[in-house]
Amino acid sequence: MTDTSLSLTIRAAREKLRAREMSSVELTRAFLDRIHALNPSLNAYITIMDDEALAMAHAADERIARGDDTPLLGVPIAIKDLFSTRGVRTTGGSKILGNYAPVWDATCVARLRAQGAVFLGKLNCDEFGMGSSTENSAYGVTRNPWDETRVPGGSSGGSSAAVAAGLCCAALATDTGGSIRQPAAMCGVTGLKNSYGRISRYGLFAFGSSLDTVGAITHDARDAAIMLAAMEGCDPQDATSVDVAPIRADLSGLQDLRGLKVGVPKEYFIDGMQPEVEQRVREAIAQLQALGAEVRDVSLPNTSLGLPVYYLIAPAEVSANMARFDGVKYGLRVQGEDLIDTYMKTRGAGFGAEVKRRIMLGTYALSAGYYDAYYIRAQKVRTLIKRDYEHAFETVDVIAAPVTPTTAFKIGEKADDPIKMYLEDVFTLPVSLAGICGISIPCGFDQNNLPVGLQLIGPAFGEQRLLDVAQTYQATTDHHLKKPSLSLSL
Amino acid sequence: MYDYDYDYDYDYDYDMLTEAEVERIALLGRLALTGEEKARYARQLSAVLDYAAQLANLDVEGIPPTATVIPIRSVMREGDAVFGSLPRAEALANAPSTDGASFVVQATLDND
Numbered sequence: 001m002t003d004t005s006l007s008l009t010i011r012a013a014r015e016k017l018r019a020r021e022m023s024s025v026e027l028t029r030a031f032l033d034r035i036h037a038l039n040p041s042l043n044a045y046i047t048i049m050d051d052e053a054l055a056m057a058h059a060a061d062e063r064i065a066r067g068d069d070t071p072l073l074g075v076p077i078a079i080k081d082l083f084s085t086r087g088v089r090t091t092g093g094s095k096i097l098g099n100y101a102p103v104w105d106a107t108c109v110a111r112l113r114a115q116g117a118v119f120l121g122k123l124n125c126d127e128f129g130m131g132s133s134t135e136n137s138a139y140g141v142t143r144n145p146w147d148e149t150r151v152p153g154g155s156s157g158g159s160s161a162a163v164a165a166g167l168c169c170a171a172l173a174t175d176t177g178g179s180i181r182q183p184a185a186m187c188g189v190t191g192l193k194n195s196y197g198r199i200s201r202y203g204l205f206a207f208g209s210s211l212d213t214v215g216a217i218t219h220d221a222r223d224a225a226i227m228l229a230a231m232e233g234c235d236p237q238d239a240t241s242v243d244v245a246p247i248r249a250d251l252s253g254l255q256d257l258r259g260l261k262v263g264v265p266k267e268y269f270i271d272g273m274q275p276e277v278e279q280r281v282r283e284a285i286a287q288l289q290a291l292g293a294e295v296r297d298v299s300l301p302n303t304s305l306g307l308p309v310y311y312l313i314a315p316a317e318v319s320a321n322m323a324r325f326d327g328v329k330y331g332l333r334v335q336g337e338d339l340i341d342t343y344m345k346t347r348g349a350g351f352g353a354e355v356k357r358r359i360m361l362g363t364y365a366l367s368a369g370y371y372d373a374y375y376i377r378a379q380k381v382r383t384l385i386k387r388d389y390e391h392a393f394e395t396v397d398v399i400a401a402p403v404t405p406t407t408a409f410k411i412g413e414k415a416d417d418p419i420k421m422y423l424e425d426v427f428t429l430p431v432s433l434a435g436i437c438g439i440s441i442p443c444g445f446d447q448n449n450l451p452v453g454l455q456l457i458g459p460a461f462g463e464q465r466l467l468d469v470a471q472t473y474q475a476t477t478d479h480h481l482k483k484p485s486l487s488l489s490l
Numbered sequence: 491m492y493d494y495d496y497d498y499d500y501d502y503d504y505d506m507l508t509e510a511e512v513e514r515i516a517l518l519g520r521l522a523l524t525g526e527e528k529a530r531y532a533r534q535l536s537a538v539l540d541y542a543a544q545l546a547n548l549d550v551e552g553i554p555p556t557a558t559v560i561p562i563r564s565v566m567r568e569g570d571a572v573f574g575s576l577p578r579a580e581a582l583a584n585a586p587s588t589d590g591a592s593f594v595v596q597a598t599l600d601n602d
Contacts, residue, residue, distance in 0.1 A: 103580040197560045210558050308542040328595055330584035339596045348522030360531055363519040377545050379555030418534050435559025
């Protein structure tokens with residue numbers, strides 16, 4: 001039996017709740033049943049919060065009965081397992097935090113909680129967000145709902161698979177180098193990577209502190225706007241959070257794209273990429289043009305340098321951020337002969353291969369004698385990449401490009417070759433390095449019925465325009481409405 | 491020149507990190523590695539560093555480094571606001587070893 005009745009947008013769920021068609025408890029139970037039926041094969045959830053979810057749903061029903069009405073009240077969502085959730089196990093996808101239960105909520109989690117959202121559980125991801133396939137999770141790979149022999153992308157693969165499979169209405173996620181956009185593309189859902197600083201990161205496990213951003217994976221752009229509106233805004237607990245004009249979450253205004261200038265960078269269409277990905281993306285750009293947008297070529301000449309720059313800067317930041325895992329205050333401890341030996345044994349046993357690889361790489365790049373040659377030089381080239389976009393945005397409003405060079409690849413296909421894996425993110429890394437915003441929206445399928453994503457890129461804090469353009473595209477196309485058929489025997 | 495390198499096919503024909511170098515980095519990073527891991531990381535780190543070497547040929551004279559993308563400046567705090575602090579029991583809740591009042595760790599100083 002194929003059941004897509006829980007492929008519900010946040011808005012559709014709210015509509016059912018508002019109309020008293022069903023209670024939040026009933027809706028939450030339906031999602032939990034579906035999760036218990038499908039998660040054994042998909043492995044999207046690390047932790048299912050049955051009791052907490054039903055308690056939150058009950059509280060939401062009481063608020064609804066009192067006449068409360070917020071955009072997320074009573075709506076079942078889920079949370080990438082990198083966000084602190086008070087009293088609920090939070091692993092970061094790592095063995096080193098197998099039994100860790102935070103004593104506080106991340107700010108964005110607290111804001112969603114205050115809105116009355118219901119938390120169904122914690123979603124699988126590559127360990128501490130480091131990876132492009134969810135294969136680096138200590139809790140097993142998540143399977144792509146479109147083809148269970150393939151990866152869902154990563155690092156937010158649990159988030160993208162859960163939304164695609166109807167295992168939650170929306171999912172909290174993070175993007176450091178592509179971890180929202182790439183899995184969204186591979187699972188045929190919508191993923192908004194917000195500008196650096198737009199949403200507080202307090203309570204998020206730090207990975208690359210100059211790159212980490214919070215966002216959501218949703219069924220469509222209108223839900224992405226609702227999630228952003230619920231979470232954004234300056235937070236005294238995060239010195240890098242910035243106050244900007246709040247998002248207008250109602251995206252229904254735009255009739256067409258007349259007056260919009262769309263840039264197409266030739267550096268994002270390259271030899272070696274899957275031809276069908278290029279075709280679908282070019283068709284999507286033609287659709288933007290048909291809606292009235294003016295399409296012109298732009299050049300981002302330093303695009304290919306994003307990868308080497310990222311794989312020096314991000315590991316350098318990793319090597320510093322992972323230092324907190326010392327087996328003293330929380331997490332795993334493997335006792336050694338002395339304190340240093342305990343540190344080394346704890347970290348050697350607790351971290352997976354990719355995290356160790358990045359700690360090693362970052363430690364090397366920051367070590368005496370190599371700091372200027374690697375780290376400082378990478379930071380200078382980062383400036384060039386950032387300037388490329390600033391220059392392009394002098395003449396265009398948004399940039400349209402692919403999200404990934406290929407559709408979802410087979411589980412295990414790239415697991416032994418770090419550079420092949422890193423190349424998956426070649427079209428998303430430069431946006432992260434520049435700190436600007438990008439959204440991945442479904443734009444069709446390849447011959448294996450695997451989803452293809454269109455990436456729309458905007459300047460820093462340009463989310464409103466990105467969302468308006470994405471919504472206008474989705475109002476005139478149906479790629480985002482297609483869902484995988486999953487056999488479900490309840 | 492735009493050189494995409496999507497089909498980057500790395501051979502092993504570049505300067506490999508030695509096992510001693512890998513051990514030095516692992517010690518700095520506080521990671522106990524197995525012999526198999528040391529050999530694998532020597533190979534993989536060498537490949538990534540070789541890939542990163544393409545940055546060495548760029549002219550970045552006069553280009554300022556980007557450490558953060560948002561304009562952060564030091565400001566004087568308006569005054570200390572007093573917050574409640576984390577209760578001791580919560581601070582200790584996730585610790586691998588405590589005596590009920592403190593984290594318990596091995597001695598860091600020698601007796602002699």
